[in-house]
Amino acid sequence: MSPAPLAGGLALVTGASRGIGLAVAGALEAAGAHVVRLARSLADGATETRTDLRCDVTDPAAVDRAVGRVLAERGVPDIIVNNAGLFFIKRIEEISPAEFARAIAVNLTGAFLVTRAVVPHLVQRGAGHVVTIGSVSDHVAYPGSTAYAASKFGLRGMHEVLQVDLARTGVRVTLISPGPVDTEMWDPVDPDSKPGFTKRKAMLRAEDVAAAVLYAVTQPPRLDVTEIRLMPTIYTPRG
Numbered sequence: 596m597s598p599a600p601l602a603g604g605l606a607l608v609t610g611a612s613r614g615i616g617l618a619v620a621g622a623l624e625a626a627g628a629h630v631v632r633l634a635r636s637l638a639d640g641a642t643e644t645r646t647d648l649r650c651d652v653t654d655p656a657a658v659d660r661a662v663g664r665v666l667a668e669r670g671v672p673d674i675i676v677n678n679a680g681l682f683f684i685k686r687i688e689e690i691s692p693a694e695f696a697r698a699i700a701v702n703l704t705g706a707f708l709v710t711r712a713v714v715p716h717l718v719q720r721g722a723g724h725v726v727t728i729g730s731v732s733d734h735v736a737y738p739g740s741t742a743y744a745a746s747k748f749g750l751r752g753m754h755e756v757l758q759v760d761l762a763r764t765g766v767r768v769t770l771i772s773p774g775p776v777d778t779e780m781w782d783p784v785d786p787d788s789k790p791g792f793t794k795r796k797a798m799l800r801a802e803d804v805a806a807a808v809l810y811a812v813t814q815p816p817r818l819d820v821t822e823i824r825l826m827p828t829i830y831t832p833r834g
């Protein structure tokens with residue numbers, strides 16, 4: 596039997612209390628990594644293969660505290676996955692300034708804060724992997740995705756600059772941009788009851804995104820998986 600590909604590794608996943616983050620954490624754990632899961636609804640605790648830390652990724656002090664604890668107790672992570680996010684559909688005139696700021700804070704500033712706290716340590720070590728969960732909304736405009744697209748296009752921008760800034764440091768960065776995934780994120784939208792939306796049965800599964808993350812982080816050092824786009828097959832044009 597071949598050894599677990601991430602045996603002895605340390606991964607940190609944000610927004611890992613449910614949905615895609617939970618599936619990503621599970622896949623990395625199954626591949627042998629010790630996984631630190633961050634989310635607001637997780638209680639602090641640890642097992643041999645997993646550490647849970649309650650953390651609001653929009654709070655700079657909380658992020659620094661959580662990352663500081665990981666560094667002190669477990670060392671420098673090999674992999675970070677910026678996954679925490681929120682989603683809503685509203686046209687620009689319906690969005691309050693607070694709602695817009697919140698979307699940017701969770702989806703974009705959260706990834707900035709976590710990456711900022713970890714990257715210097717990855718660079719110093721000369722190895723590491725920053726994975727960002729973007730969205731099809733980081734490159735396609737959908738009606739009413741004003742705030743979400745602003746945050747996700749921003750994430751794409753940050754990812755692309757990181758790629759340039761971290762070139763030749765040994766640190767790799769991957770943007771994973773899925774189409775609709777059947778998670779609780781869709782509950783308030785209820786797409787099955789609305790025309791024009793992908794029905795939940797046709798959506799991707801959280802495990803599909805987790806498999807893409809696992810692929811990206813288990814490639815040999817010569818191979819840089821810069822970007823992965825995932826869409827439900829229903830959208831794939833057929834010849």
Ligand code: NJP
Nearest residue numbers: 610612613614615634635636651652680730773775776778
């Ligand atoms: O969302 P959901 P998904 N601080 O609502 C956490 C992207 N994506 O898994 O804090 C820390 O089930 C929250 O935890 P908690 C999407 O944009 C999705 O579908 O305990 N954590 C929970 O664990 C997002 O970036 C689809 O409430 C915070 C998690 O985030 C990622 O995939 C399509 C937090 C959200 O779980 C995961 O989405 C696409 C905070 N302040 C991209 N706020 C899709 N589902 O269709 C929230 O293109 N969390």
